Amino acid sequence: MDLSKALEIATLSDKGMVRSHNEDAVLANAVSGFVVLADGMGGYNAGEVASGMATALLGSELEKSFTEREPFRVEPDGRSWARVVLATEIARANGAIHQAAQSQPQYAGMGTTLVTAVFHNNTVTVAHIGDSRLYRLRGEEFGPITRDHSLLQEQIDSGMITVEQARHSQNKNLVTRALGIDPAVEPEIHDHAVLPGDIYLLCSDGLNDMVEDEEIAMTLQALAANLELCATQLVQMANDNGGRDNVSVILVRVREAFAAPSRGGWWARLLAWFK
């Protein structure tokens, strides 16, 4: 199913104002309806290698899997194909990055965060690891859909510090999960209903550490009609506020509903017969 009509996508990645390298990587596939964002970490240029491997591997494998079988199909165990593929391919990408880090000394200790969203049948399946986020703007309502795997989030959850205090914490950028660090990793995978008009924002911490959520929401609302400009504006705001980290954004606007074609209908069967 070609989703490029239902989804409008803009991506932008920038090294920011301070760093010499861009260790973030972004990938979008409008036809298959998925996006991937990774924020790499590790010495020298190893961070770029890890995030680049993550997006490249997921980009090709997800496309292949979703061409063979549509992501909304349900497996015998009740899970959607999207979930099965995400779990399998993330595990495989983790293995590949971990293997590279183990076998080549210059890549030792490299890893990457990951946030990926697969759109299918009026649903988005989101998998994430680490502190890269997915936000949703629906009407006036704006907020993160993912919950960071970070020390700070755990401190907030346990009631040690408030969200307000967390903004001034010195313990930013400490993630508790990452792709490629250990032989196995557990991604968090959830499904969310999608409505026409929704705007989804995937970003690295270089955006949400530098720009307040209210400012991000305002920008999405003001510039929804021009996603390219909206992405540029978000990166510019992060850089105007100091740009201390790489900044990456992926924006996905839902133009129209994209329900799965009903399976048993005579029309679907007729169409299938003609194919």
Add this chain to the structure above:
Amino acid sequence: MSKIILSMDTMVLKEIPLTKERITIGRKPHNDIQIDNLAISGEHAVVVTILNDSFLEDLESTNGTFVNGQAVKKHFLQNGDVIELGKYRLKYVNEAAPQTATPDFEKTMVLRPDMLRKTADQIENKGLGDTQVGLKTAVHAAVPPPTQAGGVPPAAPAATPPQLAAIQILSGANAGKEMDLTKTLTTLGKPGVQVAVIARRPHGYFITHVEGAQFPVVDGITLEANKPHQLKDHDIVELAGIKMEFFFKV
């Protein structure tokens, strides 16, 4: 590395690096920072340090714990905070404060469960006998239960905004109306027909075309797609058939 500088009457008595997860302050000799003065309770307060962040907690002391003149139960310490106990002053210094931090400090790192466990292990008999403790348990066990939140730390310094500007509408039904450009983004025009946005940035105001077949005209020059144009004082903007003037406020 953060530390606490103990002083009395402007005389520095001691410097204590915060290398331990829990540093206790009190009159009794078993405290890490012993202050032998009757105004200080036996177990007066504790400073809990988790990596780069430190928290001060009053241990139900008789005379209370003050930070920058305010009585606190629990407080998230910020660089430069002064803790007052009776006549004694303890200054909290965190050298990794954001203003002086190196760019490397912003780098994302993975927190391995054993990193915290190491610091947690420094506390004796805190119920961490099981070596399999994951990160979560380590954090919970190492930290006293939250009491009330301390004073809210001051907001981070924002980028200095440019001189305030405004636009005045010169033609159409709203002619004469003035609008201050206080927000980061101000959209102008009719959605679906023609929209432009003015972005307020540290070094000035920039106008960009957002949607519509027609592009805004600034001082007789038509804007290009997705190319921001910096506005000068008294520029005339034409948008959706309406003329308006941009100017800086005095």
